[in-house]
Amino acid sequence: MTDPRVDLLLALGDDELVLGHRHAHWTGVAPHLEEDLAFSSIAQDEIGHAVVWYRLAGELTGKDPDALGLGRPPEGYRNAILVERPNRDWGYTVARHYCYDIAEDVRLTTLADSLWTPLAEATGALRREERYHLLHARLWLDRLAHGPLDARGHLADGLVAALAEAPGLFEPLPGEDELVADGVLPLASADQHTRWRDVVTAELTALGLEHVLDGSAHHSDGEFVPTSSGELLDTGDGAAAAGAVASGGGLGGRLGRHSEDFAEVWEELTGTYRAYPGVRW
Amino acid sequence: MDRWEVFGKRTLDDPWTSVGAVHAPDREMALxxxxxxxxxxxxxxxxxxxxxxxxxxxxxxxxxxFATDKTYRLQAGYTGMGDKRRRATAKAQAAGAVIDRPRPADKRVLNTSHRRREAADD
Structure with missing residues (x-):
């Protein structure tokens, strides 16, 4: 495909589809019933966003959204590696949800100014839903950050792991220079990354979690941080962070290079579509 | 975890109506x-x-x-009023009582619908 707009739309759609699918793995086993409903609903929202992007891509390629969403080989997907990772625990899930939805907010705000009108118009409905996703992500981040100890520890580990691969969300797209020059993409991926980092740095610092930005699940200076449960978190000599920090910044997804975790997602997502070609609901 | 009662409005003019409950640790999470x-x-x-x-x-x-019979406070306590009125009228006539002036007009409804309502009582 030579139209760089298709690569942009597939990157947008694939991020939403794959993360929506991972989110949906919490259905039935989320921390409690109310959260199960809320998170499953967010998962559905994200997959709904994917359909919006695939429809737009379909207008350029002549393919229907199902064929675009489910009918490509693994190397044809353009999602960031971050979104294909398993959920691990609730701490990682909230950390990734937060990293992703701040990124989506930056992305949609950028695209709202696109000179390609259909793209700019598509952001409107998505941003309305995105407000709830951000509310949800920030509230959970805040609650886990304020303890109890175990929760804050899981969150810090999750943030270290998610932040390590978050740069993949802003990996430059193939043909990005052309998209920027044409005003389709009003802000290059690198500049969006800067905006994202400013927001995340400010908010995590406000929660006393700035050390996760340096890849450490614990404070290096041994400060005691009070938590809402009244426990004191000795941040100096705690156990080593359990989360393995991925190298490479989670890059490669925008070029179709994925982690071993993508195979599982792809098998589940596309299995029915491949087994019954042309089947309809 | 605390239980929070949830009230909704179908339109902004509607009163709050109970729709269920959620369990949540605080007000923001409950919302x-x-x-x-x-x-x-x-x-x-x-x-x-x-x-x-x-x-x-x-x-x-x-x-x-109810400690005592309160059926008079219930709609069910007012069935068969048409029959009761007819029996009372017959008893009054048998006793020689005569209604010599028209019934006061019902200001809220037309006479025709008034009569129809009496018929429905029967």
């Missing part, structure tokens, strides 16, 4: 979770949560039970 628990199919335009402890509960079912 966050109530949205997807009860309003994800377009059930209303607004909602509110109240911590169950903040409902001032009367809690005296003994004072709500």
């Amino acid at each position: 966050l979770l109530a949205k997807e628990s009860f309003f994800r199919h377009g059930e209303g335009v607004d909602f509110a949560v109240v911590r169950l402890d903040d409902l001032h509960v009367f809690g005296r079912s003994d004072l709500l039970a």
